[in-house]
Amino acid sequence: xxxxxxxxxxxKVAELAMLELTDGELDTFTGxxxxxxxxxxxxxxxxxxxxxxxxxxxxxVNVFRPDVAENRVSREELLAAGPEIEDxxxxxxxxxxxxx
Amino acid sequence: xxxxETALGVASAVRSGERSAVEVVEASLAAIDALDGQVHAFLExxxxxxxxxxxxxxxxxxxxxxxxxxxxxxxxLKDNMCTEGVPTTCSSKILEGWIxxxxxxxxxxxxxxxxxxxGKTNLDEFAMGSSTENSAFGATRNPHDxxxxxxxxxxxxxAAVAAGMTPLSIGSDTGGSIRQPASLCGVVxxxxxxGAVSRFGLIxxxxxxxxxxxxxxxxxxxxxxxxxxxxxxxxxxxSIPEPVPSCVEALGAGVDGLRVGxxxxxxxxxxxxxxxxxxxxxxxxxxxxxxxxxxTIVPVSVPSAIYGLSAYYLIAPAExxxxxxxxxxxxxxxxxxxxxxxxxxMRATRTAGFGAEVKRxxxxxxYALSAGYYDAFYGKAQRVRTLILxxxxxxxxxxxxxxxxxxxxVAFGFGAKxxxxxxxxxxxxxxxxxLAGHPAMSVPFGTGADDLPVGxxxxxxxxxxxxxxxxxxxxxxxxxAAPLPAVAAPALTDPTIDDQGVPA
Numbered sequence: 001x002x003x004x005x006x007x008x009x010x011x012k013v014a015e016l017a018m019l020e021l022t023d024g025e026l027d028t029f030t031g032x033x034x035x036x037x038x039x040x041x042x043x044x045x046x047x048x049x050x051x052x053x054x055x056x057x058x059x060x061v062n063v064f065r066p067d068v069a070e071n072r073v074s075r076e077e078l079l080a081a082g083p084e085i086e087d088x089x090x091x092x093x094x095x096x097x098x099x100x
Numbered sequence: 101x102x103x104x105e106t107a108l109g110v111a112s113a114v115r116s117g118e119r120s121a122v123e124v125v126e127a128s129l130a131a132i133d134a135l136d137g138q139v140h141a142f143l144e145x146x147x148x149x150x151x152x153x154x155x156x157x158x159x160x161x162x163x164x165x166x167x168x169x170x171x172x173x174x175x176x177l178k179d180n181m182c183t184e185g186v187p188t189t190c191s192s193k194i195l196e197g198w199i200x201x202x203x204x205x206x207x208x209x210x211x212x213x214x215x216x217x218x219g220k221t222n223l224d225e226f227a228m229g230s231s232t233e234n235s236a237f238g239a240t241r242n243p244h245d246x247x248x249x250x251x252x253x254x255x256x257x258x259a260a261v262a263a264g265m266t267p268l269s270i271g272s273d274t275g276g277s278i279r280q281p282a283s284l285c286g287v288v289x290x291x292x293x294x295g296a297v298s299r300f301g302l303i304x305x306x307x308x309x310x311x312x313x314x315x316x317x318x319x320x321x322x323x324x325x326x327x328x329x330x331x332x333x334x335x336x337x338x339s340i341p342e343p344v345p346s347c348v349e350a351l352g353a354g355v356d357g358l359r360v361g362x363x364x365x366x367x368x369x370x371x372x373x374x375x376x377x378x379x380x381x382x383x384x385x386x387x388x389x390x391x392x393x394x395x396t397i398v399p400v401s402v403p404s405a406i407y408g409l410s411a412y413y414l415i416a417p418a419e420x421x422x423x424x425x426x427x428x429x430x431x432x433x434x435x436x437x438x439x440x441x442x443x444x445x446m447r448a449t450r451t452a453g454f455g456a457e458v459k460r461x462x463x464x465x466x467y468a469l470s471a472g473y474y475d476a477f478y479g480k481a482q483r484v485r486t487l488i489l490x491x492x493x494x495x496x497x498x499x500x501x502x503x504x505x506x507x508x509x510v511a512f513g514f515g516a517k518x519x520x521x522x523x524x525x526x527x528x529x530x531x532x533x534x535l536a537g538h539p540a541m542s543v544p545f546g547t548g549a550d551d552l553p554v555g556x557x558x559x560x561x562x563x564x565x566x567x568x569x570x571x572x573x574x575x576x577x578x579x580x581a582a583p584l585p586a587v588a589a590p591a592l593t594d595p596t597i598d599d600q601g602v603p604a
Contacts, residue, residue, distance in 0.1 A: 013467045017450075019451055033460065040413065046404070053485070057295075057537020060338065081200075081432035090431055095441065
């Protein structure tokens, strides 16, 4: 049977996940991810067509807290953790490719 | 007086005024100072803050007040729980130097109970691993044999308690990250019911699986710690709106009349053939001990448990890939400037900031969630999760608690499981409880190969921690003498201190 994931697919996934891989890493990760996905095919032995999916172990819905304003951490404290701050905002390099 | 005592022993002495909290904390800090060079359990020790808190506790006692059930107890926190003003790294370069602006609920609750945080412990990066070798800041070594791993991902917390540096530590368990290191280090480790302990301030790995719990040297200490940290929290929307179950009062109830189910898939057959024979034998010994104490042993089957590993290694990475997308060099953590766009900066930051195992899981999860593969991988894994819940429900119709090995093996050497899939197979017995959201506990029960500790696992249904503690206490009472760690605080070997931590 064909490999569960190809080198090209790993490269695509890395791009989606915003990770850069060297050629060597691409080879290594392809083999390792293929082994895990190959192992995961053991569930093909199960007929789960009529089984409902579980996405959470405890059935809680519509969890609300009392509608009271809370201000545990100030804006300044949160901003202080950022790598670059200007005028109370997180500063990032150009988004649209233009230098300021 | 030394730090190798039990939490209850320390708290009772501090509450009665027999010993000062400052003295207790000084002893814990001295043990860390003397031993951690060999173990590397800690990433950060907060000595000054701990001594100041200890002085406050002593003042409360002197004024006739009661600081709480964990009065003066030094506690170590896995470094994926937020501590205001104290660096919190998740053992990742991407968070190196980050200082949280608030405390996790579990930290607030520990302090409200009188406990004193003394530092932050090492883990596999973002809690992804079973050996603590994936830490960006160096591995932790097992106090029983420093050439071996402590297990993981909460390896630092397990090792801190095993070596007697603190009587109590806190870990998190997504697929076995409290129970497996507890087993490998010869201590008690509890993964409570999903939602029973608030996760506010716990840095997320896989949100439908993560749970916080204690490491201790005794079952009674674990009960006290669980009651202290458990309970509903409005700041965690997955927190169960029920009071924390009473576990301390269940400790002495015995096991007479209880039905203990042995999970056959984890003791015999193809899956168990990969387990070390001594580990399987200790599990059988534990069953015999419980039978002798009055329990009825019944074989039960959880057939879908053997598919838990596959389901877990799709669900957990899928959730992780989403949770870890927040580390992009914008709002916190490290930024690596490269290229001339935000996208270039984000790629460079994530590439430099994450280690190999984290990258593997992010990619695995991204793949499992991607268009065209979602149903085949993630969707199917969620259906397997339902089957596991149904199997457990059938098993709990026949038994009050279940018993299995915790880890397939005793502590292994560094680099022994360098292939990721081989490492993942370590979690096969612990994963089903996370997928089901059920509580489970590892209790030391004798030794395996090379005289290293072996833990056995007890499992119970949602919020059935009290029955888990009844059985755990009986197991502890029947357990063979535990091996002494090679690296340990004096009290662990001090004959003037009894097994409840009380000086003779």
